[in-house]
Amino acid sequence: MHSRMKSGMRPDFIRESPRASAPRWLCVSLHDVAPATWPFCRNVLAAVREVADIPLTLLVVPAYHGECSAQPEFEQAISQQRLAGHELALHGYFHADPHRPSDIVDWVRRRIYTAGEGEFCALSEDEARERLTLGSRWFAANGWTPMAGFVAPAWLLGAGAWRALRGQHGLQYTSTLTTLIALPEGHAIRAPCLTYSVRSAWRRPTSIVWNTLLARATQSSQILRLGLHPFDAESGPVRRSWQRLLKRVLRDRTPVTKAECVRQWRLQATHLVHRQGPQAFLRSPNF
Numbered sequence: 001m002h003s004r005m006k007s008g009m010r011p012d013f014i015r016e017s018p019r020a021s022a023p024r025w026l027c028v029s030l031h032d033v034a035p036a037t038w039p040f041c042r043n044v045l046a047a048v049r050e051v052a053d054i055p056l057t058l059l060v061v062p063a064y065h066g067e068c069s070a071q072p073e074f075e076q077a078i079s080q081q082r083l084a085g086h087e088l089a090l091h092g093y094f095h096a097d098p099h100r101p102s103d104i105v106d107w108v109r110r111r112i113y114t115a116g117e118g119e120f121c122a123l124s125e126d127e128a129r130e131r132l133t134l135g136s137r138w139f140a141a142n143g144w145t146p147m148a149g150f151v152a153p154a155w156l157l158g159a160g161a162w163r164a165l166r167g168q169h170g171l172q173y174t175s176t177l178t179t180l181i182a183l184p185e186g187h188a189i190r191a192p193c194l195t196y197s198v199r200s201a202w203r204r205p206t207s208i209v210w211n212t213l214l215a216r217a218t219q220s221s222q223i224l225r226l227g228l229h230p231f232d233a234e235s236g237p238v239r240r241s242w243q244r245l246l247k248r249v250l251r252d253r254t255p256v257t258k259a260e261c262v263r264q265w266r267l268q269a270t271h272l273v274h275r276q277g278p279q280a281f282l283r284s285p286n287f
């Protein structure tokens with residue numbers, strides 16, 4: 001597994017696009033990695049490998065819906081993934097949003113779109129800092145360092161969480177649905193994310209059509225992201241849809257982890273797409 005993944009990081013079937021002068025990147029991430037979802041996560045990882053042996057960013061949750069992830073068997077499995085070349089990033093703490101929505105728009109976003117999982121949306125700076133600290137300590141205790149990334153559940157980041165993030169030593173990036181944000185400076189790098197929703201049956205066909213359209217619309221973006229979730233390999237049509245998409249985009253994009261992508265971006269600062277302060281994306285209508 002180890003050597004196969006290492007060689008798979010630079011697959012020889014990937015060619016430089018003859019038209020593109022700048023490199024084109026693909027970041028694939030797997031959300032909600034926790035003991036409860038791990039059997040399903042493994043299915044997703046296997047389905048990715050059916051297409052190509054590429055490095056992923058695994059978004060690991062310290063206490064998914066309250067269940068502590070500090071379980072030796074799980075930690076060992078995650079350590080193995082890291083040794084195999086995948087990046088581990090911190091993904092919230094509980095991945096649950098117990099706060100009351102402030103108005104109907106807030107309610108729709110937090111309860112309907114994200115199924116109440118926008119944990120870092122309404123936290124105070126102190127609360128967010130405490131959860132970030134606890135999460136990074138757990139990473140450090142397992143030797144999963146340096147921890148380069150933090151991704152808020154459902155990409156929902158409130159003002160308090162944003163301030164806590166910028167003060168978190170060593171973090172290299174966070175992300176929203178449409179951007180990677182280099183930390184601590186806060187540069188927003190255009191990086192649209194394709195994601196599937198398999199939460200309910202009616203969403204599945206919509207999701208497949210939507211992502212097909214979005215994949216065409218985002219062809220010109222230097223960075224493209226594919227955000228996979230634990231149940232994305234359970235439905236045949238959904239699995240085959242993103243596998244086809246993955247195969248297609250790998251023809252002219254190099255697969256990298258998010259940490260590597262941000263590192264490459266820093267080396268090529270001229271590829272900065274736009275620069276904006278936190279207010280421009282905080283509570284932005286991503287959804």
Ligand SMILES: [Zn+2]
Pocket residue numbers: 031032091095153154
């Ligand atoms: Zn999540």
